[in-house]
Amino acid sequence: MSAESIETSLSSDSGRRPGSRRTGRYHILSVLVENKAGVLARVAGLFSRRGFNIASLAVAPTDDDERFSRITIVVDVESAPLEQVVRQLDKLINVVSISELAPSEAIERELLLATVSVGPEERSQVIQLIGVFGGEVVGVGSDQLSVTLSGRPEKIDDFEDLLKGYEVVGLQRTGRVALEKLGYRPARSLRALEGESR
Amino acid sequence: MQLTGAQALIKSLEQERVEVVFGLPGGAILPVYDPIIDSSIRHVLVRHEQGAGHMAEGYAIVTGRPGVAMVTSGPGATNIVTPLSNAFMDSTPLVVVSGQVATRSIGTDAFQECDITGVTIGITKHNWLVKDPADIPRTVAAAFHVATTGRPGPVLIDLPKDVANATMEWYWPESVEDLDLPGYNPVMGADPSLIEKAVELIDSAKRPVIYAGGGILKARACEALLALAERTQIPVVTTLMARGAFPDSHPLCLGMPGMHGNYTAVTAMQRSDLLIALGSRFDDRVTGKIDAFAPEARVVHVDIDAAELGKVRKPDVGVVGDCRVVIEEMLSCIDANAPKRSGAPVDLGPWWDELHGYQKRFPLYYDRDTTGPIKPEMVVESLRDLSPRDTVVVSGVGQHQMWASQYWTFDHPYTWVNSGGAGTMGFAVPAAVGAKVGRPDRTVWAIDGDGCFQMTAQELVTATAEGIPIKVAILNNAYLGMVRQWQEMFYEERYSEVYLSPDLPDYVKWAEAMGCVGLRAETQDEVIPVIEKANSIDDRPVVVDFRTDAFEKVYPMVPAGVSNDAIVVHPDQEGATR
Ligand SMILES: Cc1ncc(C[n+]2csc(CCOP(=O)(O)OP(=O)(O)O)c2C)c(N)n1
Numbered sequence: 071m072s073a074e075s076i077e078t079s080l081s082s083d084s085g086r087r088p089g090s091r092r093t094g095r096y097h098i099l100s101v102l103v104e105n106k107a108g109v110l111a112r113v114a115g116l117f118s119r120r121g122f123n124i125a126s127l128a129v130a131p132t133d134d135d136e137r138f139s140r141i142t143i144v145v146d147v148e149s150a151p152l153e154q155v156v157r158q159l160d161k162l163i164n165v166v167s168i169s170e171l172a173p174s175e176a177i178e179r180e181l182l183l184a185t186v187s188v189g190p191e192e193r194s195q196v197i198q199l200i201g202v203f204g205g206e207v208v209g210v211g212s213d214q215l216s217v218t219l220s221g222r223p224e225k226i227d228d229f230e231d232l233l234k235g236y237e238v239v240g241l242q243r244t245g246r247v248a249l250e251k252l253g254y255r256p257a258r259s260l261r262a263l264e265g266e267s268r
Numbered sequence: 269m270q271l272t273g274a275q276a277l278i279k280s281l282e283q284e285r286v287e288v289v290f291g292l293p294g295g296a297i298l299p300v301y302d303p304i305i306d307s308s309i310r311h312v313l314v315r316h317e318q319g320a321g322h323m324a325e326g327y328a329i330v331t332g333r334p335g336v337a338m339v340t341s342g343p344g345a346t347n348i349v350t351p352l353s354n355a356f357m358d359s360t361p362l363v364v365v366s367g368q369v370a371t372r373s374i375g376t377d378a379f380q381e382c383d384i385t386g387v388t389i390g391i392t393k394h395n396w397l398v399k400d401p402a403d404i405p406r407t408v409a410a411a412f413h414v415a416t417t418g419r420p421g422p423v424l425i426d427l428p429k430d431v432a433n434a435t436m437e438w439y440w441p442e443s444v445e446d447l448d449l450p451g452y453n454p455v456m457g458a459d460p461s462l463i464e465k466a467v468e469l470i471d472s473a474k475r476p477v478i479y480a481g482g483g484i485l486k487a488r489a490c491e492a493l494l495a496l497a498e499r500t501q502i503p504v505v506t507t508l509m510a511r512g513a514f515p516d517s518h519p520l521c522l523g524m525p526g527m528h529g530n531y532t533a534v535t536a537m538q539r540s541d542l543l544i545a546l547g548s549r550f551d552d553r554v555t556g557k558i559d560a561f562a563p564e565a566r567v568v569h570v571d572i573d574a575a576e577l578g579k580v581r582k583p584d585v586g587v588v589g590d591c592r593v594v595i596e597e598m599l600s601c602i603d604a605n606a607p608k609r610s611g612a613p614v615d616l617g618p619w620w621d622e623l624h625g626y627q628k629r630f631p632l633y634y635d636r637d638t639t640g641p642i643k644p645e646m647v648v649e650s651l652r653d654l655s656p657r658d659t660v661v662v663s664g665v666g667q668h669q670m671w672a673s674q675y676w677t678f679d680h681p682y683t684w685v686n687s688g689g690a691g692t693m694g695f696a697v698p699a700a701v702g703a704k705v706g707r708p709d710r711t712v713w714a715i716d717g718d719g720c721f722q723m724t725a726q727e728l729v730t731a732t733a734e735g736i737p738i739k740v741a742i743l744n745n746a747y748l749g750m751v752r753q754w755q756e757m758f759y760e761e762r763y764s765e766v767y768l769s770p771d772l773p774d775y776v777k778w779a780e781a782m783g784c785v786g787l788r789a790e791t792q793d794e795v796i797p798v799i800e801k802a803n804s805i806d807d808r809p810v811v812v813d814f815r816t817d818a819f820e821k822v823y824p825m826v827p828a829g830v831s832n833d834a835i836v837v838h839p840d841q842e843g844a845t846r
């Protein structure tokens with residue numbers, strides 16, 4: 071991988087809110103790992119040991135081969151250059167391959183669950199809001215509502231912003247999972263690190 | 269053939285052609301100790317598991333073969349954590365086998381249970397908890413493969429007692445493909461276009477320096493390095509981890525750079541316009557304040573570990589590959605380019621004139637006054653002059669380590685064994701034992717501090733019991749000298765908890781109690797006779813207590829976090845123009 075390819079991807083991601091997951095600070099790594107005990111501890115341990123920050127992390131077995139799992143990590147590149155993160159990750163023996171998913175080349179999804187305290191008036195507002203976003207009401211109490219929404223992380227961000235106008239009792243997001251868009255497969259693999267020059 | 273897991277483990281070690289295991293048994297590893305009786309493998313019974321780990325390191329450093337240690341669960345395993353960390357920092361190939369409580373007890377806080385794979389995740393290249401006896405041969409083969417290939421390092425195999433007792437059908441994996449390591453493919457050779465770019469920079473540099481690190485030794489690249497230096501006439505600095513990788517007596521050698529490096533090596537790097545980093549990693553002890561390090565230098569960085577490129581200093585040309593292979597490729601590229609090159613090659617004469625000037629004005633220096641107490645530097649010089657040229661020198665950590673590195677003349681690779689990255693006090697005695705096991709034909713001198721010696725001296729009992737005749741020179745300054753030096757220089761001479769004692773313990777009696785010959789030198793004129801005496805003994809370990817000047821400081825010195833330009837020289841040299 072050349073230094074250039076990393077630089078391009080650093081700047082390709084234009085952000086709207088500073089500090090939000092959409093700015094260029096955050097990059098998505100899709101890491102294929104062996105499905106063995108302790109692998110998550112190795113990956114998480116590496117990040118804390120090296121002082122790399124994770125914005126979110128999601129793990130699940132891959133459907134095609136039970137020997138492997140896929141970890142989707144949103145990395146904060148302000149704590150360390152992406153190339154350092156990738157190269158250190160790549161040294162873990164259980165890490166099989168790493169690809170960086172540039173936002174323009176990836177399908178990303180995230181899920182949100184929230185419970186909101188609502189008076190009679192707000193109840194219908196929230197129901198309307200979740201309807202507009204295409205989410206669902208999953209629980210109704212006398213003065214509370216639980217809703218769920220899945221979709222692109224930006225959409226979840228927007229919904230979360232609007233929800234802040236109400237009294238949120240609990241809110242949980244899963245962190246994003248991502249795959250290459252059709253036609254972009256295979257994603258740029260960061261495995262073949264032949265060196266670099268500038 | 270049916271074997272128990274324990275038998276399979278020992279047989280697997282035999283398959284890996286292991287000659288010696290350093291260890292100490294206990295409950296959880298008991299099953300594995302039984303087949304050792306019938307094995308061709310030599311077992312060295314240590315007195316503390318830390319000793320086993322450092323012995324395995326000493327063995328590995330001098331032989332280039334992985335060192336093997338075996339310990340029981342819980343405290344046995346935690347006692348070897350320091351050597352694992354030490355080997356991880358210095359990229360030494362080590363295979364540690366630890367016993368573990370039975371699989372059904374794991375997670376129950378059983379007697380002597382410790383999650384040692386969890387503890388050592390960050391200080392091993394990889395580790396394995398074996399839960400099925402059928403996995404043993406494959407795991408052992410994988411462990412040796414991972415420890416010794418790519419950037420070498422320590423690995424650990426944790427073996428629960430019930431797995432060691434269960435039976436399995438013996439097999440031996442035929443090839444790397446059978447090892448179940450889909451995520452591990454170390455590279456060797458490099459991209460030719462990068463070699464070409466590196467050579468272009470080398471060809472046009474006016475003040476180049478080869479910055480040789482421990483990777484040269486790991487890659488067995490000493491001959492290639494010599495050829496490259498002689499072909500290009502570029503000066504070579506050898507880091508603390510690379511002492512001996514390029515002969516100190518060679519006219520192109522500038523010696524050791526870094527915090528206690530010599531003036532010329534430090535300044536050559538600062539002034540250079542091209543650093544050719546070969547298997548070195550821009551450690552803070554070499555660079556000083558990183559923003560002020562070698563400000564005008566472009567960087568060619570060759571390392572087998574891609575993560576080292578750009579970790580500290582962004583290279584202009586970064587080459588991932590084995591140092592020996594890459595240097596050889598560079599040499600062929602230089603030869604191929606030479607006829608095509610337009611104009612005369614860059615004249616390095618002015619650069620060498622500058623460097624020779626530094627060498628003349630700022631040689632390594634200490635006060636050679638013959639009337640005062642024994643100078644530690646003089647002890648090292650005398651040891652050097654009175655011992656065979658290929659003596660293996662092992663050191664602890666502190667002032668004595670720096671003097672050993674500075675004043676010994678390393679003309680042979682694999683003759684310097686020390687704890688570089690971790691700086692582990694107590695390394696010397698056990699590492700010397702391991703080195704002597706690996707190189708019984710060589711004289712092995714440990715140059716140790718009085719503080720360090722007290723941390724692991726018990727391994728001299730092992731040395732005596734096993735007939736491993738090492739020699740230990742204690743540079744006894746009655747202080748934790750290196751810390752004392754910092755308190756003198758940076759804490760207004762407020763000495764806090766650094767005084768030991770010249771004669772508590774009595775090192776001669778202690779040595780004798782451990783079955784060694786104990787000797788002492790208290791005045792300068794006793795130094796040479798006592799070394800001659802020590803060198804004449806070869807049937808037992810020897811310990812020499814050299815009572816050295818407590819107030820001697822290591823010079824030059826670049827204070828921590830300061831630019832290398834601010835190098836502090838010996839007070840007697842301060843008048844010289846820089
Ligand atoms: C295990 C360990 N503890 C503490 C230190 C910090 N330390 C570095 S050098 C040193 C003094 C070593 O004393 P000694 O062995 O007498 O060597 P000297 O510096 O006097 O030559 C100490 C305490 C260390 N490096 N390792």
Ligand SMILES: [Mg+2]
Nearest residue numbers: 717718747749
């Ligand atoms: Mg001392």
